[in-house]
Amino acid sequence: MTAAEILSPLSAPLTTRAPSLETAGMTKEFGTFTALDGVSIKVSSGSFHALLGENGAGKSTLVKCIMGFYTPTRGSVLLDGREVKVETPRHARDLGIGMVYQHFTLVPCLTAAENLVISRADAPRVFDWKSEKSKLEDFMDRMPFRVRLDMPVSSLSAGEKQKLEILKLLYLEQRFLILDEPTSVLTPGEADEVLGLLGEMAQRGEVTVLMISHKFREVKAFCDSFSVLRRGQLTGSGDAQEATVAEMSRMMIGDTEIRARAERLKHNEKPTVLEIAGLTAVDEEGLAAVDRVNLKVKAGEIVGVAGVSGNGQSALVEVLAGQRQIQDGAIFIHGKDFEPKRSDFDRFKVFGLPEEPLKNATVPRMSVAENIAFRSYDKPPMASLGWWFSPGPMRAKAKELIERYRVKTTSPDSPIEALSGGNVQRAVLARELSGDVDVLIVANPCFGLDFASVAEIRSQIMEQRNKGAAVLLVSEDLDEILELSDRVAVMSGGTISYVAPIEKTDRNTIGAHMAGH
Incomplete structure (x- = not known):
């Protein structure tokens, strides 16, 4: 050429x-x-x-x-x-x-019209807004969808912001x-x-x-x-x-082996294990992040919490994990008061897989074996006399769980930050699911993972449900909610706005409630 x-x-x-x-x-x-x-x-x-x-x-x-x-x-x-x-x-x-x-590239404090005009390479220093707005209205009339030009971007919904991002490209030809x-x-x-x-x-x-x-x-x-x-x-x-x-x-x-998903076992009517009653928590600005949330999860049931990002789901998980203070309301397990602290997690057999586990559920520079031992390092056989720690049993237990949960690592002594995202998830699951589980709380468990890891983790979640655990699944992946859940709850504006058995709802109905309708 x-x-x-x-x-x-x-x-x-x-x-x-x-x-x-x-x-x-x-x-x-x-x-x-x-x-x-x-x-x-x-x-x-x-x-x-x-x-x-x-x-x-x-x-x-x-x-x-x-x-x-x-x-x-x-x-x-x-x-x-x-x-x-x-x-x-x-x-x-x-x-x-x-x-x-x-991620959005818009300027939140400017209006939609201002965001469009300043994106031009030939944007003048001083705008003739009467002329510009007339041209923008003509442009909008030719477009397949519209946004409110006079509204600050910060006040637009996520859907309107995404439309504006696309309109900006079309505006720039x-x-x-x-x-x-x-x-x-x-x-x-x-x-x-x-x-x-x-x-x-x-x-x-x-x-x-x-x-x-x-x-x-x-x-x-x-x-x-x-x-x-x-x-x-x-x-x-x-x-x-x-x-x-x-x-x-x-x-x-390719030829990667994909684990078949565990079948959903039918259960007779089971008792409520986890009950969230009027739970309220605030954000860093003192506004309600979790607003009087009420929800029950039965034994042998997966309740999926769906919602558009930023509607309180992450804050709810943080409250349940003890990472955000409860302002009002209560958490009950088997009808008894539960406080999100280590002693109650052990007492009530509450386990979890938080979002971004490398960041939220591990110490990255510590070894795989040490991270797997976090729930049991002060119990026999790893500890004796209440304080004497034995590294041999810790390493032996880690090797057993690494093999059982198919964690790919060069050694139990490798730092957990050296593992792939899927293998970090598997290592945390090995720690959290290796004993008896009454309550399992998971948040976006498969985000960013490969197919094999997704299949493995979803099977592990279903197996815990089949064994009788009450599972609260918080996920922004609606397909994951629909695949795993027995009931779905929609979180909007910090509160639960809709709850339905999965067989009595559908994607469009759930989506309408996610949008606040």
Whole structure:
């Protein structure tokens, strides 16, 4: 290819139609580590293309090369069949390539209109707001969805903020849209609305969409094609409507053995084990983070707590774990007062798997064996005479649990921070589930994990339920809630707004309550 055929971003003409985009032999090396190895994908004009792969597969590295955050070691980007040099994110924008990130990039104190106008490269120092607002209204009239232009971004819902992020790209005339897990902050209804409208725009040839996602339901519902990365290499691609979920999963995980999920055993009516009564706690500003929450969990039951992030779920888990002070209300186990402290955790057989266990449930620099011993280091056979600690029994117990729970570690003496996320989860589960469990509290247990770890952990949770444990599952993954729960409770505005048996509700009803309707 001659130099004249390689377009510079600033000389490339902006297109008003949906472009195609290809990566050709895209390779990115970080020292001796190869994050991308000769990846070639093609996203056709006007298509809605899914980019699939587990954490660490290379998805983020690939889109960062496309967006100009990284300079590839080898390989190229082709836009409408012509090679382009994307040296910076601004160059990508000049070419009509835009990205919606997992976290919002809006200025909260400014209005939606102000956020749109200041995003322009040619934004003036002094705005003629009468003229700008008229142009923005004309722009909104041409868009498939709207947001309130005069409202501060801080007052918009998560769904409205996500819509505004997408509208910002369209306002900047970006026609190739990269969406990074775009529905993680949306209710099911909002997710379906946004993806459906973008799908319609793609069908009309107005935009091309490349979506990073781990939700097969959305891929099957909205995407027409897909590509799969594993360990930095392209392992498959095809028609998203013709390929089965099992086929796409196999491309993602290869020959990794996946544990079959434990079957849900039927129980006769069981007594209430965990009761949360009028529980109230405040946040750092003194406002109610948990607001008079009432909930009961029976033996042999999983109650899933669903909700959009930031509605009090994390605060509820912190209260139950003793990490946030109770302002009012009470917790009962088997009808008796429970205080979230170590003695009561032991007495009532309460165990848990908090969110981000490496941060919240381990001491990273201590060994795997030491972390596994946290619940039993002061009990026989690890301790005698109430104070004499014996490292031999601790290490022997750790080796047994490492094997039973299939924790992949070079040694029980390795620091737990050296383990992968999935193996940290397994090590914490080994510690928490190795004895009798009456109450199990888990929060987002599978976030960011590989397929094999997800299957293993969900099976462990179901097995505890089958053994008679009362399980409180707090998760922002509605698919996980629907798969595991016997009953679902929706948390909105710091309180429980809806409770129903899983067989008497559905995704749309749950989503409506998550949105506060």
